[in-house]
Amino acid sequence: MTTKQPPPAEQWLDDHGTALYRYALLRLRDPDKAEEAVQETLLAALQAWARYSGNASVRTWLIGILKHKILDQFRREAREQGLPDPEQTVAEDGESPFNTREHWASRLADWGDPEAALQDSQFWRILQECLDRLPPRLARLFVLREVYEDETKEICQELTISPTNLWTMLYRARMRLRQCLDRNWVG
Amino acid sequence: MLTCKQASELISEHQERPLTRRERWGLRLHLAICISCRRFERQLALLRRALRQLAQGERVNLPGPELPPQARQRIRRTLAEQSPHSPE
Numbered sequence: 001m002t003t004k005q006p007p008p009a010e011q012w013l014d015d016h017g018t019a020l021y022r023y024a025l026l027r028l029r030d031p032d033k034a035e036e037a038v039q040e041t042l043l044a045a046l047q048a049w050a051r052y053s054g055n056a057s058v059r060t061w062l063i064g065i066l067k068h069k070i071l072d073q074f075r076r077e078a079r080e081q082g083l084p085d086p087e088q089t090v091a092e093d094g095e096s097p098f099n100t101r102e103h104w105a106s107r108l109a110d111w112g113d114p115e116a117a118l119q120d121s122q123f124w125r126i127l128q129e130c131l132d133r134l135p136p137r138l139a140r141l142f143v144l145r146e147v148y149e150d151e152t153k154e155i156c157q158e159l160t161i162s163p164t165n166l167w168t169m170l171y172r173a174r175m176r177l178r179q180c181l182d183r184n185w186v187g
Numbered sequence: 188m189l190t191c192k193q194a195s196e197l198i199s200e201h202q203e204r205p206l207t208r209r210e211r212w213g214l215r216l217h218l219a220i221c222i223s224c225r226r227f228e229r230q231l232a233l234l235r236r237a238l239r240q241l242a243q244g245e246r247v248n249l250p251g252p253e254l255p256p257q258a259r260q261r262i263r264r265t266l267a268e269q270s271p272h273s274p275e
Contacts, residue, residue, distance in 0.1 A: 009266045013259065021254035026241070035258040042262065043269055102190030108223040114233045118240065127237055146238040152203055163204070171199040178230055 007049035009042055016059050020066055026128060027070050027143065037073065041066040071144075078140055078159055097179065109186050123185055130180035134173060141166070142173035189217040194224045198231060 020041060024034035044065050045052075052061055099105045117123045131139060144155055145166075156163055189197070194217045197210055206214065218225050 010263060013262055013266065017254040017259055017262070021258075022252070025252065031252075031255070031258075035254075035262070038254065038258075039262045039265055042266055046266070046269060098190075098192045102192035104191045104223040108226040108230070110226055111230055111233065114229070114236065117233055118237060123237070143238075146235060167200050167203050170203065171196055174199050174231055174234060175195075177234060178227070181230075181234075 007046050009046050012042055012045065012058065012062060016062055019059060020062060023063060023066060024070060028073060029132065033073065037066060037069045040069050044069070074140055074144055078137075078144070097175070109182060111182075111186055123181075126181060126185040127177075130177050130184070133180060134176060138169060138173050141169055145170060189213050191217075191221060191224055194218070194221065195227055198224070198228045202231065202235060 017038065020038045021034055024037040025031065028034050028037060041062060045062055048065065052058075056064070097105055111117060131143075134142065141155070141159075145152070152163055152166060155161075156166055194214055197206060197214050200206070201214075218228065
């Protein structure tokens with residue numbers, strides 16, 4: 001057979017709609033935006049069908065397209081909303097985990113085997129909850145860096161901040177996530 | 188000697204940039220005597236791995252909401268309109 005079948009877009013929606021929606025919702029956190037991202041992904045997939053090589057599974061291919069759609073959305077929002085005010089995030093951080101001598105106020109718990117954690121559905125559920133609790137703008141910055149592995153340089157250029165400023169905000173995001181997991185997953 | 192706060196900042200920044208020789212030594216020394224900071228370092232490493240797995244879509248089968256039927260309908264309609272092979 002030399003020509004491809006017409007793109008089975010409805011089949012994609014039936015088979016992968018929910019998977020795409022969950023993926024989008026996890027990142028965009030807004031049902032309307034997630035729906036829009038799924039729709040844009042399937043429309044883009046229709047256009048790109050001729051270039052689909054069949055090497056990756058259809059789901060992996062669709063997720064790849066969805067990732068770009070979400071990243072575009074993130075960038076738009078990051079530009080529109082501006083950045084978290086570093087001073088303000090300090091205030092939002094609440095209780096410091098350090099004592100006055102800048103040592104941990106109490107000994108950190110052992111989280112055990114990382115491989116076991118990554119197999120633990122509890123861990124993933126709580127990670128999602130903890131991500132949801134980050135202040136939205138801080139979360140967005142953090143996800144650009146950690147989930148999409150954007151280069152520091154690109155993020156700084158795009159958002160016109162200094163690397164030092166970015167590192168400080170990433171540190172705050174990590175501290176909060178760590179503390180949240182510690183309380184809700186380990187504890 | 189580094190405080191735990193300073194050590195934790197270096198551990199976080201080490202995910203962003205190479206540390207200077209001086210910072211590396213300071214951190215190594217601190218980690219040798221501080222079990223909490225050793226645990227902190229492992230915890231951040233786990234966080235990073237977990238977040239990257241999220242990006243790769245390996246966890247899309249996470250329990251979560253279904254695509255709502257109305258949304259599915261709306262998308263289906265749009266696809267039908269846009270599909271190059273849709274009947275006239």
